[in-house]
Amino acid sequence: MADVARHAGVSTQTVSRVSNGLSNVEPATRDRVLASMRELGYRPNRAARALRSGQYRTIGVIMFTLSSFGNMRTLESISIAAARAGYSITLIPVEEPTQEHVTKAFARLAEQAVDGIVIVIEAHFVSQADVELPEGLPVVVIDSSERDDYPVVDTDQAMGAQLATQHLLDLGHDTVWHVAGPSDSYSATRREASWRATLERAGRAVPPVVRGDWTTASGYRAGIDLLQREGVTAVFAGNDQMALGILRAFHEAGRRVPDEVSVIGFDDMAESDSFWPPLTTIHQRFDVVGQTGIEVLVAEIEGQQALPETFMVETRLVVRESTGPAPSVRLA
Template identity: 50%
Template sequence: MSVPVGRSPVMADVARLAGVSHQTVSRVLNGHPNVRAETQARVQSAIEELGYRRNSSARALVTRRTGVIGVVAFDTTHYGPAQTLSGIEHAARADGYFLSVVTLQTVTREAVSEAMDYLAQQSVEGYIVIAPKRAVVEGLADQPAERPVVAVEGGEAPDLPVVCVDQVGGGYLATRHLLDLGHRTVHHIAGPGDWLEAEGRIAGWRRALEEAGAPVPDPLHGDWRPRSGYRIGAQLAEEREATALFVANDQMALGALRALGEAGVRVPDDVSVIGFDDIPESEFFTPPLTTVAQDFSEVGRRGIGLLIDLLEDPTDTVPMTPARSVVPARLVTRVSTAPAPA
């Protein structure tokens, strides 16, 4: 009445031990009604006694559902993607889905479609793609789309279900904050040109300036990394023109802060600086950084929610306008911003 050594127990083993057919075991496992309570109990204890675990491959073969969601993420030293991935993972698990992850070094269309291909080999049911660049999002929309795809964390994108933080609103918030402090205008250290987040933040910054009738200086593009912020910060310090600086992420803000400090420019007395992301370090920068916080976990949660809706939607009709969910950004005021110098 026991299982041969060296082989994991299968449903038939449980059935034999419980004195029922394997179909009844299946019913118990799947929570079907129409199983006598007493039978169910017998099956349950047989399952426990044997340490039986259902063979997921066999199940997937017949149900045509693997329960696996493919995630294409990016290998960055950035704070956001890791947080987003974590939000995605928790939400997926809460709904009983598994996550298969591919992380990319380079953010290109080709790399993304290769990653999706790889995941397709594993029969994922749908995809979440962390798609921060315009080209990638557009490449995604072009794809034949055998399975649902949700883009996450870039900016808003056409023709694709998307979850993102309100980058435009965040950029607006940051700039507005500085203008309200009496600054004549706000200079901007932007992210790389093809990043949706960079574009959104520029748009918000520009809108706030235009609304206030303030001059709109050329945005200066960094590469998200501290060093680029340092370089541009040094340049701005030399020009001695800016009194307010909106930097598109906290890492570049850190570099800028350092360059300003080295040039003898006091923050916030001479120049106010605001960042974006609210990384854990930013509170302890010199000085503590005013910044814009993004709720990455919420983005992950909503992304999974959207995808699962798509996967489980019984109607199977593609809506004319894809779903879209925008998470608001939030201003975090600290020490690095102050009223404009007299």
């Protein structure tokens, strides 16, 4: 900066003003400084700027590494929304979904140079983690339980599960089986509870839950399990990957979808429309979730104390070809 100032024949302060686009600089001076900056290849030093201003213009994102379609999409929209708001994204990965690694990740986070953080981690890990977030650091929590300490942005899981279950009931199925995600997952339990509530509200029998772990392999196992049960005509899978595994199990057994059994997923992965058959599913607006998260966080960083609040993002039913009328209805 001093070099630029000397080269342009002005003071460093003037260079600083030009660099920050402040108003009160003579156009001629500004041009001279800009020319010198270009010529000397000047780049403002972020560290010095941050040290002086106390602002890093950086947001930390802590998440289970991009193992899932949803996380990946969320991260994508977070990073784009942050870039638009003039913030960088620092990624703090959690190597494995264990308490130990979550705690480690939060420790790394604590020594980061960030103005605020986005937490995209299963709630029970966060609460159990030996977390010492720097006081006063703005935080927003995504896809987790409601909290009274931080704002939360979440997909309306209950609405989605209800849409899925109701869709199948509307097609004439007596009841709907559910292949749920792991019981320690907040999303999984919310979807499961809403599925159950929807069945009960309709006065239907609630079949036992088949438990998976979000992977296609667990879906496949669940599918084999379901094949051995009587009267399974409709299955609501906790996510699209498990739905894919279920479809595979049904194919292998020669069980026709949707003629004999309907399958619905949750997420609407990019590939779901090309599954065989194309998967009826619940579309999640991960882009909206990420964007809203950043908006809330930036408001917290730049504005006043944001009130802890929960922002719900809607879901939408996408009907494709893996769901159809119940077999008995068809016969009638």
